[in-house]
Amino acid sequence: MKVIIEGAGYMGTSLGMALTRAGGEVRFIDLNSGHAELASARVGKTFEGPGDLFVAAVPTPAVAEVIKSAFRQNLATSFTDLGSTKTNVQREVETFGLSEHFCGGHPMAGSERSGPAGARSDLFEGRPWVITPSEKTNPATLVLVRELALSVGALPVLLTPESHDRAVAEVSHGPQVLASLLASALQQVDEAHLTIAGQGLRDTTRIAGSHRDVWAPILSTNGAEIAAFLEPISEELERVIGSLKAGDTHALGSLIERGNLGRDRIPGKHGSSTREYDQISVVLPDKPGQLALLFDIFGELQVNVEDISMEHSPGLPSGLLQLSLPVGKGEETVEALIERDWRAFTLSG
């Protein structure tokens, strides 16, 4: 596949690297010639003339113009983009009369990084790549965009442009707003109070570290869908504040229960619920080589670690590892670790 990528930033360059690794050919275009050169140098393989597919890897507000210009220059016969919102681009592309040749795309991968220097060829591996054909998109274009996603290891998910924008409002943009609101409120909190913060606050506010330049355009472009998702939450928050003031244990318990039910709907690793693993916990002395010793033992026991995280709190002298193991392996692994003088505990059951 010959692909022209306009926008040699973090996403565009990563896509080019991934495509080249998969045997494709890539040509970069960027107003910033330094970026285009660096990206071309990183992929190596390039070509002259038009391509099979044109990818607009520019910020969402610029996508439609870039595609219109590429179409006029006959750079390709099929066009896609990587933007975070889809209905606005779709509408503009239809205005230009390009509907047949266009199929929107949105790889669910990203980072706080920018620029071609930090790009990575594995960025899309195992990630959902939402593809948003319109009723007018021609089959050849849809097939090419699907191939693009598959060739870089992504998992294509077909949605309409409208469903896509609702979905990202629900699973990404709305949560971002709430995390930023909560983190913002911490500005007024006494420093002594923050010293007793645990992992819960850190997890809940992690994405509040996101960059303004990335998020302000996303939030304003998809404002209607995000507002529609947040409005019932806002109304429910007002009701909950009433329940808190009234000390209404029943209503507050019901909130926690509904949270449990919603939480359980999020797919975990390999599309399955995290409940399907044995959870164990291991105390890890804070000195070099301890993880190596520990994972040597896992290797010896032939136990695969499905998930891992480290819990930490201020001043902690030793780390606490949380590990997910295949079902049935938890108890025996803990016993084997204790025999070897590790402090280990099962957490499930």
Next chain:
Amino acid sequence: MKVIIEGAGYMGTSLGMALTRAGGEVRFIDLNSGHAELASARVGKTFEGPGDLFVAAVPTPAVAEVIKSAFRQNLATSFTDLGSTKTNVQREVETFGLSEHFCGGHPMAGSERSGPAGARSDLFEGRPWVITPSEKTNPATLVLVRELALSVGALPVLLTPESHDRAVAEVSHGPQVLASLLASALQQVDEAHLTIAGQGLRDTTRIAGSHRDVWAPILSTNGAEIAAFLEPISEELERVIGSLKAGDTHALGSLIERGNLGRDRIPGKHGSSTREYDQISVVLPDKPGQLALLFDIFGELQVNVEDISMEHSPGLPSGLLQLSLPVGKGEETVEALIERDWRAFTLSG
């Protein structure tokens, strides 16, 4: 130290185990004689008669009565508790005229578990333990409660009962309500939309998995403080919904920025910001023994891993490890890994 613990549940039994390990003597009292026996069996060392310190390790609503009864039986001359809220207990204890002999406590450790079987002696290690003396608390009692926390490896933090309740509303109870509200809204989300959820949604809603039986009493007991923390957030959420509808990029950018500032105030591992580490990323093939191979290399390179997490998304064929290394170690570690045919990347800078 001789300590009588009333309540042989998860917290009380863990405290008993930690105290015994530190050389103390422990006696358990529990209405559930099976729990008391199991807890006693787990600590081994016990004593007869009164103790130096009495710990009420019962649910918060029962604390004051349990302490009054213990005082009448002369079980000790100093009394404390482990409850999640403090002003309500303080008020009741003062009503009984026990103020001098009482100093509240709240170890910031816990879990979704309950009962003595799952108790663990390292539960309090490195965790903040809030101690809430009143103006009337006698010095001997304050010293004993501080010793209790230190002997089990916790980090004593002194706050007034009122400050404690505000602090936990800000760093724990308020975030719990918001996480539960967000997760609850996921009940109405189309299943196809949830398949594109990333790590952000998982992190933001992790604590929404908490149990109703634990949280409903906490939220209703500390309702006024939690409401006071959430009210400005609720008002701000309404304003943000307005900005979203208006597509006000400037206001939405300001929200993200304020979130950055608040997020940066949360202390990380060893009390320092997470920014003080080099972040690297390593692709981990999904087969046994890979972590062992990887950490052997870290051992060989004498690099200490400060933090670790695994990123995963539905259908991911290989895991992506995120590692925090001491500053200055990121680049050389990535180079060393690439030399050994690992796919590794620096994430900082």
